[in-house]
Amino acid sequence: MSPPGSFERLLGAREIVVTCGSGGVGKTTTAAAAAACAAARLGGRVLVLTVDPARRLANALGLEGIGNAERRVPDRAFVDAGVQPTGELWAAMLDTKQSWDALVRRHAPDDATRDQILANPLYRNISGRFVQSHDYIAMERLFELHSSGAYDLIVVDTPPSRNALDFLDAPERMAEFFSSRLLRWLIVPYRSKLVNLASKPFYQVADRVLGSQFLSDIAEFFILFQSMYDGFVERSRAVERLLADRRTTFVIVSTLEAAPAREAEVFAAELRRRRLHLGAMVLNKVLPDYLLDDSGAQVAERLVRDYLWLAEALATTMPEVDGELLARVLHTIGQSFSHFRVVAQRESEQRSELARVPDVLVSVPYFDTDVYDLAGLLRLGERLWV
Numbered sequence: 001m002s003p004p005g006s007f008e009r010l011l012g013a014r015e016i017v018v019t020c021g022s023g024g025v026g027k028t029t030t031a032a033a034a035a036a037c038a039a040a041r042l043g044g045r046v047l048v049l050t051v052d053p054a055r056r057l058a059n060a061l062g063l064e065g066i067g068n069a070e071r072r073v074p075d076r077a078f079v080d081a082g083v084q085p086t087g088e089l090w091a092a093m094l095d096t097k098q099s100w101d102a103l104v105r106r107h108a109p110d111d112a113t114r115d116q117i118l119a120n121p122l123y124r125n126i127s128g129r130f131v132q133s134h135d136y137i138a139m140e141r142l143f144e145l146h147s148s149g150a151y152d153l154i155v156v157d158t159p160p161s162r163n164a165l166d167f168l169d170a171p172e173r174m175a176e177f178f179s180s181r182l183l184r185w186l187i188v189p190y191r192s193k194l195v196n197l198a199s200k201p202f203y204q205v206a207d208r209v210l211g212s213q214f215l216s217d218i219a220e221f222f223i224l225f226q227s228m229y230d231g232f233v234e235r236s237r238a239v240e241r242l243l244a245d246r247r248t249t250f251v252i253v254s255t256l257e258a259a260p261a262r263e264a265e266v267f268a269a270e271l272r273r274r275r276l277h278l279g280a281m282v283l284n285k286v287l288p289d290y291l292l293d294d295s296g297a298q299v300a301e302r303l304v305r306d307y308l309w310l311a312e313a314l315a316t317t318m319p320e321v322d323g324e325l326l327a328r329v330l331h332t333i334g335q336s337f338s339h340f341r342v343v344a345q346r347e348s349e350q351r352s353e354l355a356r357v358p359d360v361l362v363s364v365p366y367f368d369t370d371v372y373d374l375a376g377l378l379r380l381g382e383r384l385w386v
């Protein structure tokens, strides 16, 4: 285990913390919990940029249905959770469509081009679903929020992708896309005003099949988008530099199940290869240590072996309970304990494997309930801090 307070030191020393890991391991929850605790204990203005908060969590952070805007979580919410915050907690959600529109507004060479792009049916259709658009826009938005200088610390959640590394490549891919031959090749015939699209048999057929405006919409879209090329590429590079900057650190979140743990290792190796800073690894939903105690195992074995006799002994204190049922429950409890113990042992091996990787390693237990409000986040945050 890491020395106490190392997670706190990490957050205190950085301006951007990117949480990453496989889907479902608790990335979003951990990002929100780390930010909430940082606001409560470290002070300053702390922003958590979430991507896909569960509905109840979004509610708790005041994010329901507000698009891209950042919202301050009121101090009252902290006080209700029994904490007097020293700083401010802000929360924002990623709205892909709004972020794309903002990007177009920034990079369009003039107002007419901007309006044409925003009104282009193809753009409107795909800006929410563009390949990699989620990944790219998350990084883009991070860049924008960081540049604003409004926050001392930004904790970023990452989108659930097939591959946990996708968002790292998103800026590069976006730059590649804009400089790609494919794109240039696609728009060459449309560039020249001399070419009359409607006169070409292929386009005539295509437009008849796809709807009359379809191809011209595509052409217009790509030509207009090309006008933003320089801005986009420059920006992608800036985002990449920010991720590699000393002020940025990555926190890998994983459970100790085989698949996510494996992916966490791959991710750590990849961060190293790219010279990105791995600040901490958070092992989430970890089974309690007492399952590893031999004495606990002995109790469980006894339950399984002597359940009939033990049920008889208990029956006098629980006269209202059916004796046979009591015996069965005891037996099942003993067995379940042993099953959990096997899993806990496997987890403990995984943990020692993973412990070799980062400077800071923290374990967070599997709580009885989902983590969906500020009190829950602060409770989880406590476990990151110790």
Ligand SMILES: Nc1ncnc2c1ncn2[C@@H]1O[C@H](COP(=O)(O)OP(=O)(O)O)[C@@H](O)[C@H]1O
Binding pocket: 022, 023, 024, 025, 026, 027, 028, 029, 030, 052, 053, 054, 160, 284, 285, 286, 364, 365, 366, 367, 368, 369, 370, 371, 372, 380
């Ligand atoms: N330590 C924990 N104990 C209990 N439930 C947890 C814990 N961490 C996360 N959860 C719950 O697990 C679910 C998935 O968490 P989430 O943060 O959305 O995962 P991800 O962002 O990695 O997909 C949520 O319902 C959350 O409340």
Ligand SMILES: [Mg+2]
Binding pocket: 024, 027, 028, 029, 051, 052, 053, 157, 158, 160
């Ligand atoms: Mg998530």
